[in-house]
Amino acid sequence: MKNIVIVLFLILFVSCEYLQVQSKKEASKTLIASVGDANLYKEDLQNILPDNFSKQDSTVLIKSYINTWAKEQLLLQKAEENVTEVNSNEIDDLVKKYRQSLYINGYKEKLIKQQLDTVIKRIDVIRYYKQNKENFKLNEELFKIKFVHFGKDFLDVKETIERFKSDKEEDLEALENQTINFKDYVLRNSTWITHNDLIQKIPPFRRESKEKLLKISKYIQKEDRFGVYLVAVNEVLLRNDVAPLSYIEDNIKQIILHKRKLELIRDIEKTLINDAIKNNNFKEY
Numbered sequence: 001m002k003n004i005v006i007v008l009f010l011i012l013f014v015s016c017e018y019l020q021v022q023s024k025k026e027a028s029k030t031l032i033a034s035v036g037d038a039n040l041y042k043e044d045l046q047n048i049l050p051d052n053f054s055k056q057d058s059t060v061l062i063k064s065y066i067n068t069w070a071k072e073q074l075l076l077q078k079a080e081e082n083v084t085e086v087n088s089n090e091i092d093d094l095v096k097k098y099r100q101s102l103y104i105n106g107y108k109e110k111l112i113k114q115q116l117d118t119v120i121k122r123i124d125v126i127r128y129y130k131q132n133k134e135n136f137k138l139n140e141e142l143f144k145i146k147f148v149h150f151g152k153d154f155l156d157v158k159e160t161i162e163r164f165k166s167d168k169e170e171d172l173e174a175l176e177n178q179t180i181n182f183k184d185y186v187l188r189n190s191t192w193i194t195h196n197d198l199i200q201k202i203p204p205f206r207r208e209s210k211e212k213l214l215k216i217s218k219y220i221q222k223e224d225r226f227g228v229y230l231v232a233v234n235e236v237l238l239r240n241d242v243a244p245l246s247y248i249e250d251n252i253k254q255i256i257l258h259k260r261k262l263e264l265i266r267d268i269e270k271t272l273i274n275d276a277i278k279n280n281n282f283k284e285y
């Protein structure tokens with residue numbers, strides 16, 4: 001009995017000491033705002049101020065933070081006053097489920113990071129594309145173009161136009177050698193672009209109807225206050241055409257990676273169940 005009394009005394013003594021230390025810590029802080037029993041201290045604001053902020057900007061930011069904190073505390077206190085026992089139980093249940101979800105998802109992500117094969121070979125991409133072509137219909141038109149854009153003070157206009165119109169490799173190489181003089185260009189790029197991308201690159205096309213641009217043209221010349229544009233529309237794909245592999249390759253890689261992730265999660269869950277049954281940690285009655 002004497003030993004029990006001593007233990008209880010020690011527990012009480014340690015608890016009091018802890019509370020005194022906590023009280024001293026709170027007292028040493030600089031109080032800058034309070035709402036009911038909730039306190040906001042100067043030390044709480046240390047991480048919200050960027051290093052390069054002026055004193056005036058810092059004052060505005062701190063004032064805004066204090067007001068936001070006060071509104072949240074007031075709303076929280078009002079909410080707590082008006083929560084019924086039923087609502088409180090529902091909230092506790094939601095918090096419990098959310099906490100469990102965070103633990104489970106965190107554990108799954110850790111296992112996925114350790115075990116997921118993220119290397120996607122091109123042959124896998126091609127195979128998936130061929131097997132699922134019907135799922136890759138275009139919902140907008142695509143263009144493949146060649147173009148150069150130079151300023152109005154550009155000197156070699158006539159020669160550049162002749163080389164641009166030519167299909168000879170040496171003329172294309174000659175254009176590539178003078179790209180330093182161009183404002184923008186696409187010469188060998190096989191990238192498909194949308195209509196919006198096209199008119200962003202070549203602003204004068206904004207005045208052209210989409211139907212007109214959808215026609216393959218070996219040579220188009222346009223001008224605006226920014227200079228001269230030489231354009232060749234080499235290929236066009238219409239809505240509901242199958243998207244080219246080069247245009248959706250990154251999307252397919254993400255799809256494959258997501259499928260692997262789902263399969264890995266199923267394998268992990270299956271292994272957990274089987275191991276639990278084997279170790280008598282999971283029983284059905």
